[in-house]
Amino acid sequence: MQADIKWLDDPQVFRVGQLPAHSDHYWYRDADEARAKSSSFAQSLDGQWQFKFADRPQHRPVGFYEPNYDTSDFGTIHVPGHIELSNYAQIQYINTLYPWEGKIYRRPAYTMGPDQTGEGMFSEAPDNSVGAYIRHFRLAPGLTNQRVIVQFDGVEEAMYVWLNGHFLGYAEDSFSRSEFDLTDALVEGDNVLAVEVFKRSTASFLEDQDMFRFSGIFRSVRLVGLPTVHVADMHIRPVVNEDLDSGELNVTLKLTGDLESKGRVHLTVFDKADKLIVDEKRSVAKQISFGHLPFENVMLWTHHNPDLYHLTVTITDEDSNPIEVVPYDIGFRRLELRNQVIYLNGKRLIINGVNRHEWDATTGRTVSMADMKADLQTFAENHINAVRTCHYPDQIPWYYMCDQAGVYMMAETNLETHGTWQKMGAVEPSDNVPGSLPQWREAVLDRARSNYETFKNHPAILFWSLGNESYAGDDIEAMNTYYKTMDSSRLTHYEGVVRNRKYETSISDVESRMYASPAEIRTYLSNQPMKPFLDCEYMHDMGNSLGGLGEYMALLDDFPSYQGGFIWDFIDQALWVTDEVTGRQVLRYGGDFDDRHTDGEFSGDGLMFANRQAKPAMQEVRYYYGQYDN
Amino acid sequence: MANTTTKLHVIFGDGTLGVATDDVHYLFSYEKGGLESIVSHGKEWLYRPIRPIFWRATTDNDRGNHFSEESAMWLGADCFTRCQNIDVQVDGEDLGLPIAPQNNQFSNDETADQVDITFDFQTATTPATKVTMHYQIVANGKVTLTSHLQGKEALPELPAFGVQLIMPTVATGFEYDGLSGETYPDRMAGGSRGQYYVAGLPVTPYLVPQEMGMHMQTRWLTVTRQRTLNNADVDAQPFSFSVEMADQPFAFSCLPYTAMELEAATHVEELPLARRTVLSVYGAVRGVGGIDSWGADVQPPYRLFADVDRTFTVQIHPGNHVAD
Numbered sequence: 001m002q003a004d005i006k007w008l009d010d011p012q013v014f015r016v017g018q019l020p021a022h023s024d025h026y027w028y029r030d031a032d033e034a035r036a037k038s039s040s041f042a043q044s045l046d047g048q049w050q051f052k053f054a055d056r057p058q059h060r061p062v063g064f065y066e067p068n069y070d071t072s073d074f075g076t077i078h079v080p081g082h083i084e085l086s087n088y089a090q091i092q093y094i095n096t097l098y099p100w101e102g103k104i105y106r107r108p109a110y111t112m113g114p115d116q117t118g119e120g121m122f123s124e125a126p127d128n129s130v131g132a133y134i135r136h137f138r139l140a141p142g143l144t145n146q147r148v149i150v151q152f153d154g155v156e157e158a159m160y161v162w163l164n165g166h167f168l169g170y171a172e173d174s175f176s177r178s179e180f181d182l183t184d185a186l187v188e189g190d191n192v193l194a195v196e197v198f199k200r201s202t203a204s205f206l207e208d209q210d211m212f213r214f215s216g217i218f219r220s221v222r223l224v225g226l227p228t229v230h231v232a233d234m235h236i237r238p239v240v241n242e243d244l245d246s247g248e249l250n251v252t253l254k255l256t257g258d259l260e261s262k263g264r265v266h267l268t269v270f271d272k273a274d275k276l277i278v279d280e281k282r283s284v285a286k287q288i289s290f291g292h293l294p295f296e297n298v299m300l301w302t303h304h305n306p307d308l309y310h311l312t313v314t315i316t317d318e319d320s321n322p323i324e325v326v327p328y329d330i331g332f333r334r335l336e337l338r339n340q341v342i343y344l345n346g347k348r349l350i351i352n353g354v355n356r357h358e359w360d361a362t363t364g365r366t367v368s369m370a371d372m373k374a375d376l377q378t379f380a381e382n383h384i385n386a387v388r389t390c391h392y393p394d395q396i397p398w399y400y401m402c403d404q405a406g407v408y409m410m411a412e413t414n415l416e417t418h419g420t421w422q423k424m425g426a427v428e429p430s431d432n433v434p435g436s437l438p439q440w441r442e443a444v445l446d447r448a449r450s451n452y453e454t455f456k457n458h459p460a461i462l463f464w465s466l467g468n469e470s471y472a473g474d475d476i477e478a479m480n481t482y483y484k485t486m487d488s489s490r491l492t493h494y495e496g497v498v499r500n501r502k503y504e505t506s507i508s509d510v511e512s513r514m515y516a517s518p519a520e521i522r523t524y525l526s527n528q529p530m531k532p533f534l535d536c537e538y539m540h541d542m543g544n545s546l547g548g549l550g551e552y553m554a555l556l557d558d559f560p561s562y563q564g565g566f567i568w569d570f571i572d573q574a575l576w577v578t579d580e581v582t583g584r585q586v587l588r589y590g591g592d593f594d595d596r597h598t599d600g601e602f603s604g605d606g607l608m609f610a611n612r613q614a615k616p617a618m619q620e621v622r623y624y625y626g627q628y629d630n
Numbered sequence: 631m632a633n634t635t636t637k638l639h640v641i642f643g644d645g646t647l648g649v650a651t652d653d654v655h656y657l658f659s660y661e662k663g664g665l666e667s668i669v670s671h672g673k674e675w676l677y678r679p680i681r682p683i684f685w686r687a688t689t690d691n692d693r694g695n696h697f698s699e700e701s702a703m704w705l706g707a708d709c710f711t712r713c714q715n716i717d718v719q720v721d722g723e724d725l726g727l728p729i730a731p732q733n734n735q736f737s738n739d740e741t742a743d744q745v746d747i748t749f750d751f752q753t754a755t756t757p758a759t760k761v762t763m764h765y766q767i768v769a770n771g772k773v774t775l776t777s778h779l780q781g782k783e784a785l786p787e788l789p790a791f792g793v794q795l796i797m798p799t800v801a802t803g804f805e806y807d808g809l810s811g812e813t814y815p816d817r818m819a820g821g822s823r824g825q826y827y828v829a830g831l832p833v834t835p836y837l838v839p840q841e842m843g844m845h846m847q848t849r850w851l852t853v854t855r856q857r858t859l860n861n862a863d864v865d866a867q868p869f870s871f872s873v874e875m876a877d878q879p880f881a882f883s884c885l886p887y888t889a890m891e892l893e894a895a896t897h898v899e900e901l902p903l904a905r906r907t908v909l910s911v912y913g914a915v916r917g918v919g920g921i922d923s924w925g926a927d928v929q930p931p932y933r934l935f936a937d938v939d940r941t942f943t944v945q946i947h948p949g950n951h952v953a954d
Contacts (some may be wrong), residue, residue: 515922539922543690544834547816547918548929579899586899604837616812623820
């Protein structure tokens with residue numbers, strides 16, 4: 001297989017050579033490793049990489065992935081990180097309009113007719129900068145003599161991957177993990193991993209989120225070894241019965257490796273008091289199902305009592321020695337939609353939520369564990385019980401942390417195309433993607449699949465969100481169908497269908513709006529609402545704002561179908577810069593990098609300033625969310 | 631000569647009216663149209679005369695809903711309002727504007743139990759309207775300041791209505807009895823009532839400087855400074871000034887900047903070096919809104935329509951707050 005730069009232009013090519021998406025579990029060699037959460041099957045590739053920047057595809061170092069390529073003119077870059085924040089490329093912030101506004105004329109492929117293929121739109125574009133990354137590595141002892149996978153947790157916006165000159169594949173979807181099997185290209189000793197990252201591709205149309213526009217390998221990269229028998233995917237489905245007291249657990253495992261092994265697969269579940277609830281053994285097989293395992297006196301997972309059970313899958317060889325240990329903490333909760341009201345564990349669900357972009361004022365969307373812990377602490381202090389991962393999947397640890405903290409999640413697919421239908425505030429969808437175009441359907445379905453398959457086992461997730469501000473058509477309808485087919489235990493969410501009510505019955509379990517006034521919400525809820533109502537975005541906290549929150553909270557008293565909402569948003573997006581005049585560290589926003597067109601300070605809408613200091617308005621959130629903290 | 635009586639000492643100057651007790655000396659300027667000096671124990675409290683204010687710096691929401699464009703004439707009024715008439719009453723006797731030759735009749739030993747001085751302003755709006763600031767000084771030296779705005783239907787909504795005291799140096803801090811944190815008419819449910827001390831003059835670091843630091847429902851406020859601009863003053867002991875509610879609680883902000891300075895900056899680092907204390911005392915302020923930042927207005931109860939008369943009263947005096 002040969003890499004083809006024209007894939008950048010073709011919405012129908014978005015993953016080549018990638019492993020299928022699967023659950024986000026960690027695996028360990030034995031119980032001790034699992035307890036320490038330190039796997040000898042994993043080898044981090046984070047750190048300094050060799051790097052060469054090209055301002056456009058035509059200037060890129062063609063063939064740099066060959067092991068004997070002369071890289072003497074390469075510099076370095078830190079992985080994970082954004083190319084722009086390493087000052088190789090200009091920083092730009094823009095909201096709705098595409099970042100090339102007024103500089104390059106583009107219409108998404110096939111929106112102007114079946115012959116409009118878009119060929120050359122990105123592969124020959126002067127604004128499509130390229131990062132050539134090289135990382136040498138030697139396999140750690142724990143990874144030798146087994147299959148080895150490379151995991152990229154996040155790369156914007158399109159990448160080609162080679163190992164030792166062998167092409168491995170291509171990936172888009174910047175915010176989902178991409179994996180490639182390296183095994184057949186590995187050599188003893190020094191290996192050369194090469195990644196070519198393009199700032200733009202057809203994915204750019206799908207990733208028009210209101211944020212600083214970055215590129216590069218901005219989340220961690222690691223190698224993982226697969227033991228001789230390996231759990232490739234686990235599907236864990238805890239069920240709580242109507243009595244809210246009993247339940248059952250269903251677990252389906254997909255195994256890879258030596259499926260003829262005489263080993264055993266051992267499933268245990270302990271409750272939080274270390275009482276053994278499940279103790280099941282099976283033979284190794286390609287697929288193993290543990291069905292209808294009964295639970296009594298179920299400890300329900302809720303915001304205030306996020307009780308988790310400790311599930312472990314242990315694979316042993318025929319001499320009962322461990323081959324692989326896979327722990328996963330699971331939660332039992334019952335989510336229901338009855339008579340236009342959402343109930344969680346029998347109680348009406350009230351969302352005291354925030355939208356949260358991943359943000360750090362120094363490192364951009366490369367956020368640290370410390371950032372995530374601080375954010376959850378802030379949630380706890382201010383009665384914030386829910387988070388929408390606007391508008392893309394977050395780093396994987398965040399989902400585990402929300403499980404543990406009892407934070408309800410709206411897990412959003414990486415999709416936002418408002419530049420294709422929202423023109424200076426008006427709805428004008430003539431070049432909308434994905435719309436109902438078949439050429440864009442598989443790309444957005446793949447994004448939904450990656451989101452679902454990766455995060456399906458997290459009790460914190462109550463809603464699958466199809467994306468943000470992308471209008472509505474057959475393709476988003478297909479995403480809704482996909483989620484509903486895969487998962488009957490959660491609800492789907494999508495706001496954009498209110499812009500095209502033709503799809504009202506087939507997209508989104510909830511009536512979701514952004515920035516509706518309290519009066520508009522009253523009108524909807526007073527007229528035989530078809531669906532429960534939630535604000536996917538409200539209380540736009542730009543600068544000194546957040547007045548009138550009480551009028552929204554009063555809706556909770558007046559309408560059972562009003563389920564609350566997610567404040568826009570959690571943290572200002574601004575960047576620390578050394579002031580060119582005073583030398584002080586100062587926070588800068590769009591336009592401060594000579595970036596045009598830009599939406600300036602519009603990204604400063606947080607309850608927190610970009611340095612994670614709370615804005616004064618936070619006390620109002622704490623008060624009202626505290627009043628409705630159930 | 632020291633004032634040894636319990637009465638006010640009144641000095642009928644040619645350009646000012648002086649009013650003094652043992653502890654405090656007020657100077658009302660006829661030329662500048664306001665109270666220009668409050669000296670207590672050698673410490674000056676005013677850098678510029680107390681003036682009426684109508685503007686508070688544009689918030690992002692104001693920008694989005696075009697409030698500032700529609701109400702822009704209040705910015706002009708805030709900057710350039712003219713004093714048109716001054717009236718002095720001593721112990722109830724109306725003296726008009728007692729300049730020469732009328733003041734030739736007085737001596738250096740004039741005393742009174744009560745002095746009232748009223749400044750009438752005409753706003754730089756179209757149509758213009760009238761604002762009066764009435765100072766009543768009683769024998770204990772306390773000043774009751776009442777500010778009145780005459781409603782005018784043709785005028786746009788106001789951002790704020792208040793009075794401003796600019797002090798010569800930055801305060802070391804302030805203490806108040808009111809609500810915690812930064813509060814606005816539509817964002818004060820979360821404020822807890824109590825007495826709070828705020829060190830320094832903190833600037834809330836909004837990405838683009840804008841209205842900030844408002845404190846609603848305040849019963850009293852004491853600002854403390856340590857330095858003066860007086861070259862002969864080497865004393866570094868802290869000294870204070872207080873504002874007390876009269877019939878209704880008031881709102882205030884205490885910042886190192888005027889609304890104009892905040893309005894002009896696109897980043898926090900563009901704000902000038904902090905040199906003064908800008909104490910703005912409000913009878914009414916507009917809410918901040920929150921529905922969105924691109925058009926939704928502040929909800930009607932928290933907007934200041936211009937067609938109604940507005941009056942508020944506070945008491946001011948050097949020194950600490952005195953418990954009732």
